[in-house]
Amino acid sequence: MAPKKSTRASTRAADSSTFDVTPKDDDSREEVEVKKPIRGKRSASDSSDKKTKSVPPSIPLFSHWLMKSEPETRLEYGVDVKFGIEDLKALPxxxxxxxxxxxxxxxNFMRDMREGHVAFFYHxxxxxxxxxGIMEVVKVAYVDHTQFDKKDVHFDASSKADNPKWSMVDVRYQRMLQRFIPLSELKKYHLKHSATGGPLKSMALFTSxxxxxxxxxxxxxQFVLDLETKEPI
DNA sequence: GCCAACGTTGGC
DNA sequence: GCCAACGTTGGC
Known part of the structure; x- marks a missing residue:
């Protein structure tokens, strides 16, 4: 049942500069103020979070996402981690x-996702x-079973069944963009917007x-979506 | 294949 | 809690 997803997602990624923060280990997630959108504070995210006081469920700060995965074959411990948008589309x-x-x-961002949220599928x-293309979140975060599977590329021996570290969401293919929007084009806008102000000036794709x-x-x-009907620059 | 950027680990 | 060493991400 599980696509072999974004492997890339694997171990690293972030840059804690812009958002909430550092790798809190496990379940943390407390009271972090996010700078981007205005909105309230983020309170303890999870009721299951033992480290924080119980606080009402936080209101998700975001409802739009970008998720990366590798569309080309690459072997990781002999296993092909390829999973492009066509692979998602081909699933039941x-x-x-x-x-x-x-x-x-x-x-943590996946844990903030809610049903109906939209996400770009990034190659x-x-x-x-x-x-x-675009996909939709159809199931909120739940335990990523691959962390317990010794045969899986993403097996994590440090994660225990009674306190799983890793989560995943379910996503459904929605549609391809009318045209592929290359990183190089997004970068041009990002640079331009950084200089003159504009919607992509702080886009995480570049800042994180x-x-x-x-x-x-x-x-x-919305800005990125609008590009699909515009000429590439 | 290179390598910059940056997250993680572990010694102290 | 610091920080050097190490490992990974992912563009190019």
Whole structure:
């Protein structure tokens, strides 16, 4: 049942500069103030979080996401970790679980996802990196079973069954973008917007380049979406 | 294949 | 708690 997901998601990714923070280990996630959108504070995220006081469930700060996965064959311990948007589309119900994320910040963002949230499917570590299509979150975060599977590339011996470290969400393919939006094009806008102001000036793809699951503001999401009907620059 | 950026680990 | 060493991400 599980697609072999974003491997890339695997161990590293983030850059703690922009968002919430550092790899808190496990379940942490307390009271972190996020700078981006305004919105309230983030309170303890999880009722299951033992380290924080119980606080009402936090209101998710974001509802738009970008998730990276590798569309080209690459062997990791002899296993092909390829999982491009076409692979998601080919699954039953065009739905798969986003397993294999092994970075706390990325994991925490997945825990913030809610049903109906939209995410760009980003192709990474390939000939032409960029955004290929759109998917929808159809199941909120739950335990990523691959962490307990010794045969799995993403097995994590440090994670215990009674306190799993890693989570995943289910996503459903929605559609391809009318045209592929290459990273190179997004970068041009990012540079331009950094200089003159504009929606992509703080886009996580550039400010937290290695983060495999990233939030987008509504403005960022809409700007990128609008590119599909515009001429490439 | 290279390597910059940066997250993680573990000694102290 | 610091920080050097190490490992990974992912563009190029």
């Amino acid at each position: 119900n065009q739905t798969g679980c986003w397993d294999g994320v092994r970075n706390y910040q990325a994991r 990474s570590n390939c000939k032409e990196p960029g955004i290929a 380049a290695r983060l495999s699951v990233q939030p987008l503001t509504p403005e960022e999401f």
